[in-house]
Amino acid sequence: MHATNDNRPPSFDAALIAYMPGMRRLASKLGYRGAEADDLVTDTIAYCLEHWTNFRGATDKMWNWIYWQMRGIDKNSRSKKRLQMVPEGRAYEIAETSANQVDVAHARQVVSLLAGRAGDMTMRLAMGDTLEEIAKQNGVSRERVRQIVGKERGRLLALMEAA
Template identity: 45%
Template sequence: MSNPYVTADHNVEGRPASFDARLMQYRPGLLKLAGKFTKTSEERHDLVTDTIIYCLRNWQSFREDGGFWNWLYWSMRGVVGNKREGVKARITLVQDTDGVFAATRGIAPSQLDYVELSQTLRKMNTRAGGVVMRRAMGDTLPEIGAAIGVTAERVRQIENKERKRLMRGRAA
């Protein structure tokens, strides 16, 4: 069964597949560049991963006239700057298994966080998973609804259903 939200040319977020492929071609160069900002191999790989995630989230800010490598370079510099400023000052709302929200101070994600995220992403179904991911990245209900052809209320329902399904799977 094919996914109506992913085409050969674009993924769920509307990002061209060619963009993702192009980004991954630059990974070796990003690893080399990360060596200028980090001390250990683990930090270098973490920085590259964080930069790739940043670029995938902010792909729309890329302008061809500025050059892809230049954009990647400045994106990595921005990630480094954000890390230096400290993520720990950010306050995040976290929902526990009972549905209660609590404010926590954010900390930088670890490799185990990335593994858990990858496992969770594999469990998401395509449409609902895309909705949850877009909401997590700050898209509004009307924006997502317009992109997938449903109302904002329906987007909220899809998001809630998928979150509950993921929570049940996590408790099991």
Template identity: 45%
Template sequence: MAHAINAPADTRPAEFDARLMNYFPHLRRLAGRLSNNKTEQEDLFQDSIAYVLSHWTSFRPDGGFYNWITLCMRHVAQNGRRKSQLRSRHMPTVSDERAMAAVMTPPNQTDAVALNETLAALDPGRSGDVVMMRAMGETLDVIGTKYGIGKERVRQIEEKERNRLRAA
């Protein structure tokens, strides 16, 4: 049988297809042993069938059909694992902050107006600065040191100003 690999399907003997279909249950069981979940199992089964059908000319009748299709499926599974490892090695990992930034939507005009109104309503003195510094992630210690007050007093000022803003 001296055919080229990937020969047209219409030249494939009908007996080849019939033999392959007889081994579907075996291929499904083997796919189950070689994969982790149902989706991967079905993908491996389908990919293996496609591989066998596209490489039917490399089958040698003296080698045994069962062994050949088993080796084909193992080859497809190994290639899949190899591609997955390469993909995970070469794909950059993204921090949670960058991932969130990628899916966040920019604020609309209503949000911008509400923010401007809230900022305008802030006390222009120390309490407004305390709320802004806390919103920017500053610690109670750092703010207290800047104003010469304790952490608890900073927390009280922040809470009082937030309550005033909520009421406004």
């Protein structure tokens, strides 16, 4: 939360209220209708009132500032709408989906082809270690690790294509 600053000038509030019809039109242009448009305007006003110290009256134009605040709120709300909630019981079912046996056999075959230091580096990178961590443990540079892993990947691809 932001620290409250009660020194907001009344002219800021008056200007914000004066731009409400424009905010409604902008909400309509962004594809909101009815209650959704009203919610977007309300969220924008609340955000502007909370973050009024970010408005630089000398360099910003009020409408431009409101416009960009509303666009940000719109983008955030649209990204939240794309998130789909999974019921608690279903989440475990989705997470526990077993891999296809053919895929498991293929992965085991690829891992069995990894050999030596290059294979270890490739496996560590695949498991999520960073180039820096691998380089530090092996006493080489990040670039050298990247080169070794690239060469090993090429070798694996050639072996897999030959098989």
